[in-house]
Amino acid sequence: xxxxxxxxxxxxxxxxxxxxxxxxxxxxxxxxxxxxxxxxxxxxxxxxxxxxxxxxxxxxxxxxxxxxxxxxxxxxxxxxxxxxxxxxxxxxxxxxxxxxxxxxxxxxxxxxxxxxxxxxxxxxxxxxxxxxxxxxxxxxxxxxxxxxxxxxxxxxxxxxxxxxxxxxxxxxxxxxxxxxxxxxxxxxxxxxxxxxxxxxxxxxxxxxxxxxxxxxxxxxxxxxxxxxxxxxxxxxxxxxxxxxxxxxxxxxxxxxxxxxxxxxxxxxxxxxxxxxxxxxxxxxxxxxxxxxxxxxxxxxxxxxxxxxxxxxxxxxxxxxxxxxxxxxxxxxxxxxxxxxxxxxxxxxxxxxxxxxxxxxxxxxxxxxxxxxxxxxxxxxxxxxxxxxxxxxxxxxxxxxxxxxxxxxxxxxxx
Numbered sequence: 001x002x003x004x005x006x007x008x009x010x011x012x013x014x015x016x017x018x019x020x021x022x023x024x025x026x027x028x029x030x031x032x033x034x035x036x037x038x039x040x041x042x043x044x045x046x047x048x049x050x051x052x053x054x055x056x057x058x059x060x061x062x063x064x065x066x067x068x069x070x071x072x073x074x075x076x077x078x079x080x081x082x083x084x085x086x087x088x089x090x091x092x093x094x095x096x097x098x099x100x101x102x103x104x105x106x107x108x109x110x111x112x113x114x115x116x117x118x119x120x121x122x123x124x125x126x127x128x129x130x131x132x133x134x135x136x137x138x139x140x141x142x143x144x145x146x147x148x149x150x151x152x153x154x155x156x157x158x159x160x161x162x163x164x165x166x167x168x169x170x171x172x173x174x175x176x177x178x179x180x181x182x183x184x185x186x187x188x189x190x191x192x193x194x195x196x197x198x199x200x201x202x203x204x205x206x207x208x209x210x211x212x213x214x215x216x217x218x219x220x221x222x223x224x225x226x227x228x229x230x231x232x233x234x235x236x237x238x239x240x241x242x243x244x245x246x247x248x249x250x251x252x253x254x255x256x257x258x259x260x261x262x263x264x265x266x267x268x269x270x271x272x273x274x275x276x277x278x279x280x281x282x283x284x285x286x287x288x289x290x291x292x293x294x295x296x297x298x299x300x301x302x303x304x305x306x307x308x309x310x311x312x313x314x315x316x317x318x319x320x321x322x323x324x325x326x327x328x329x330x331x332x333x334x335x336x337x338x339x340x341x342x343x344x345x346x347x348x349x350x351x352x353x354x355x356x357x358x359x360x361x362x363x364x365x366x367x368x369x370x371x372x373x374x375x376x377x378x379x380x381x382x383x384x385x386x387x388x389x390x391x392x393x394x395x396x397x398x399x400x401x402x403x404x405x406x407x408x409x410x411x412x413x414x
Contacts, residue, residue: 040330042315042316043315043316043318043319044315045314045315046367046370049366049367049370050366050369050370052362052365052366052368052369056369057365057398058112060369060372060376060394060395060398061111061112061395061398061399062111062112062113063376064107064111064376064377064391064392064394064395065108065111065113065117065120066376067375067376067377067387067391068080068104068107068108068388068391068392069108069119069120069123071385071387071388072123072126072127073385074130076126076130077123077126078101078126078127078129078130079097079100079101079127079130080100080101080103080104080127080388080389080392081096081097081100081101081385082096082097082099082100082103082154082386082388082389083096083100083381083383083385083386083389084096084336084381084383084386085326086149086151088139093139093151093152094134094137094139094140094152094155095139095140095150095151095152095153095154095155095156096151096154096155097134097155098130098131098134098140098154098155098158098159099151099154099155099157099158099159100158100386100388100389101127101130101131102127102131102155102158102159102161102162103158103162103389103392103393103396104127104388104389104392105124105127105128105131105162105166106161106162106165106392106396107391107392107393107395107396107399108120108123108124108392109124109165109166109169109171110165110169110395110396110399110402110403111395111399114171121173124171124173125173125175125176128162128163128166128172128173128176128180129173129176129179131159131162131163131183132176132179132180132182132183134155134159135183135186135187135190139152140152140155140156140190142189142190142193142194145193145194145210146208146209146210147194147206147207147208147209147210147212147214148206148207148208148209149204149205149206150204150206151204153191153194153202153204153220153224154204154220155187156187156190156191156194156227157191157202157220157223157224157227158223158227159183159184159187160184160187160188160191160227160228160230160231161223161226161227161230163180163183163184163187164184164227164230164231164233164234164236165230166180167180167184167234168230168233168234168406184231184236185236185237188227188228188231188236188237188238189237191224191227191228192228192238192239192242194210195242195245195246196213196214196216197210197211197212197213198213199213199214199215199216199245199249200216200242200244200245200246200248200249201216201217201218201220201221201224201245201246201249201250202216202217202220202221202224202246203215203216203217203220203221203263204217204220205217205263215263215264215265216246216249216253216263216264217262217263218249218250218253218260218261218262218263218284218287218288219283219284219287219337219340221246221249221250222250222284222287222288222290222291222344223287224246225243225246225247225250225291225295225408226291226294226405228242228243228246228408229243229294229295229405229406229407229408230405230406232406232408233406240410240411243295243408243410244410247291247292247295247297247408250288250291250292250297251292251297252265252266253265253266253284253288254266254288255270255271255276256271257271257278258278258285258302258305258306258309259276259277259278259281259285259309260276260281260284260285260288261276261281262275262276262281262284262332274329274330274331274332275327275331275332277331278309278313279313279316279331279333280316280331280332280333280337281309281331282306282309282310282313282314282316282317282341282345283310283317283337283338283340283341283344285306285309285310286303286306286307286310286341286344286345286347286348287340287344288306289302289303289306289348289351290303290344290347290348290351293351294351294405294406294407294408295407295408295409295410296407296408296409298351300351300352300353303348303351303352304352304356306345306348307345307348307349307352307360307364310341310345310348310364310367311363311364311367314367316331316333317333317337317338317341318338318370318371319333320333320334320335320337320338321335321338321371321380322335322379322380322381322382323335323382324382335380335381335382336380336381337380338371338380339378339380339389339390339393339394340393342364342367342368342393342394342397343393343396343397343400345364345367345397346361346364346368346396346397346398346400347400347403347405348360349361349364349400350400350401350403357401361401364397365397365398368394368397368398372394373387376391377390377391378390378391378393378394379391
């Protein structure tokens with residue numbers, strides 16, 4: 001097989017030549033589309049890619065557990081808040097605190113050796129107690145939700161995913177089972193209630209007014225649907241119409257090129273928008289195809305194209321990693337797409353035909369380990385605290401081969 005470095009360089013060299021004809025090649029791979037805008041130097045691929053052996057993965061997971069336990073914070077030592085530039089009254093929003101904590105819990109619970117690791121189980125129990133109790137926080141109240149710019153939905157999504165994972169793996173702390181059951185029902189109902197009216201899907205940036213429609217975001221709708229899939233697999237109350245509308249949102253977000261728009265429905269004019277071009281969309285492309293695949297609405301060809309695009313255009317993500325600012329030209333890449341894209345690329349790998357997975361795993365892990373820091377963490381933000389989020393996301397990407405994400409089968413039509 002070609003070395004990943006040679007393949008990446010070859011594809012990068014081909015991209016400017018083939019991209020100019022994108023609109024005349026409706027079935028072209030997105031890895032071959034959208035040339036670099038004029039007067040912009042494309043990022044160089046890594047000079048050297050690491051050899052990611054099974055031993056390195058095991059060592060990295062163990063080190064990840066160690067650093068995450070050391071980073072747990074809060075008055076009750078029960079949180080791993082995600083930190084971004086957004087604040088509410090000068091504080092990290094409760095939605096980010098719940099969401100970041102839930103992501104770390106999932107990584108800790110799934111990493112090897114959990115059953116024998118008492119300190120880890122105790123840390124998870126404290127965090128789960130926080131997640132359950134956070135539903136009483138005013139900033140998480142579903143009754144006070146008024147849309148606008150509001151990130152509490154990230155807390156709803158990750159709480160549902162986390163509590164479902166613990167239940168499915170039979171790892172819910174014994175003393176918290178009742179509270180976890182009630183919290184899961186509450187978060188699940190809240191997530192479905194804030195579906196965008198008359199449109200479907202979810203977005204943290206909407207017009208004010210909970211009853212007003214707005215443009216859904218594919219990169220939020222995808223994780224929300226994953227949470228609903230997980231809950232439905234456990235027999236929880238999930239409205240199939242909410243799911244179907246969300247799936248429709250993802251389908252309508254695709255451009256003819258294979259790229260995925262930032263928000264709303266893809267249209268012909270989006271083909272000319274650099275902000276919706278493939279290099280800046282590789283994270284949401286893998287998210288969309290991964291989620292649609294689990295509902296039987298994608299294909300190995302689409303998944304493979306999204307993965308190829310990730311590998312070819314990875315440099316545009318890395319160029320914005322751990323930098324200030326958010327959406328930066330030419331492709332409007334923000335730092336927080338970096339770990340998101342790696343996790344969903346890792347998910348996409350496991351949806352390919354079995355014979356293709358090992359090589360794609362190798363390539364995705366190589367790109368992941370290029371940015372591992374000397375202390376064993378990953379961080380795509382400028383905030384030290386967000387190394388917890390980055391490390392947990394990296395661990396979840398490494399653990400994808402055994403993840404077994406629940407899919408979605410629509411109920412029979414009456």
